[in-house]
Amino acid sequence: MNFSLEQLLAFVTVYELKSFSKAAVKLDKHRTTIGQVITNLEDQLAITLFERIGRTVEPTQDATLLYHYAKQAIEQTRTFDRMALSLSYGGLESVTIAYASFIPQHVLTVIRRALMQDFPYMKVNLLVRSKAEIKKGIQDGSIHFGLVNVFESKVVNSIDASLLRSIPFVPYASETSELAGLPSSETYIALKSTRQFVLKSMIDDDMSNRILLSSYYEVVDQQQLIIRMVQEGLGWALLPRNITNVEYDSGAIVEIELDQSRDAIQVPVSLWCQHSKQVMQVKKTIYSCLMDYLKAVDNLH
Secondary structure, eight states: OOOOHHHHHHHHHHHHHTOHHHHHHHHTOOHHHHHHHHHHHHHHHTSOOEEEETTEEEEOHHHHHHHHHHHHHHHHHHHHHHHHHHTTSOOOSEEEEEEOTTSOHHHHHHHHHHHHHHSTTOEEEEEEOOHHHHHHHHHHTSOSEEEEEOSSOOOOTTEEEEEEEEEEEEEEEETTSHHHHSOHHHHHHHHHTSOEEEEHHHHHTTOHHHHOOOSSEEEESOHHHHHHHHHTTSOEEEEETTHHHHSTTOTTEEEOOOSSOOSOEEEEEEEEEESOGGGHHHHHHHHHHHHHHHHHHHHHO
16 A cells, blocks of 8 residues: 555644644645545454544554554655755754753763864854753754663654764762761662752653652752852752863862762763755764763763
C-alpha cells in the first residue's frame, strides 16, 4: 500500500488532538478536507481508525497500533527533506546553540572561541532552553544544536544525537560553612537537614528522585545564582565536580565528602543537532571542544 504524507499528517494530528476541527486548524486545512482524507485512509486500509463521538473522536485499537509507525514515517520524511535541502546550500551564516542551564559557562566560552576561529564570519546564538524546547527547535529548524540532559529521554529519528558522557554532580558548600567543617561520617545527616538549592531544569527533567536529598530545598533557575548563594553560605547544592577549577566565579566553595555515598550523581549529556550537511563541520568543532573539556575535568579529578 502507498500512503501520502498528507494522509499520515492528517491521521497523526487527528489522533493527537482527538478532533477533526482542531486538526484542520493546525494543518491549515478545511475540516471537511481532513474528514475526507481520514475516510479515504480508512477505506484504503479497510479498518476504522476513529469512533466519531459528537465533535470529538476516539482512536480505535487499530489506530493506536498504527500511530507510532505513522509518526516515525513523518519524522523520517522530514529528515529526508531537510537533508536534501541542505545539499543545495552552502555554509550557515548563523547557528543557534541551546543548552541545559547546568552546562558550565566555561565550556560554552571555549566553544564560542573555537567557532570564532573556525568560522570567523558566522553568528552564534547561545540560549538556555528546556529539553522539550530544544527538541522542538531542532525539529522545526529554529535550533541547530542542543546540549541536553538525557537522563530520561527518547530521541526521534529526526534528531542526530551523540552521547557525550555523564557529568558527575557532587555536593558543594561554602568553605566557611558548618558543613565544610564536619567529618565525612556526619555530613550525610547534616545535608538532609540543611537548605538545598536545586536547579529547576533537573526537576523538569524528572531527576527529583536522584537529586533531592534535603526536605528543605529551594528551586532556582540559574546555576550561577546557585553558586553565588552557596558561596554566601545560604545552603548547599549539587554541582558539577571540579567546578571550582574550571568555572568562573566559583571560588570559596568546597566539595563535601560523604561516607554513606561516595558515588557522584551522573547526569548524561548528549549533543543534539539537525540531520544536515550544513551543520556537519560546525558539529565537529563543538564536539571536539566538549571532549577536550571532559578530558580536562577528568585530569583535574
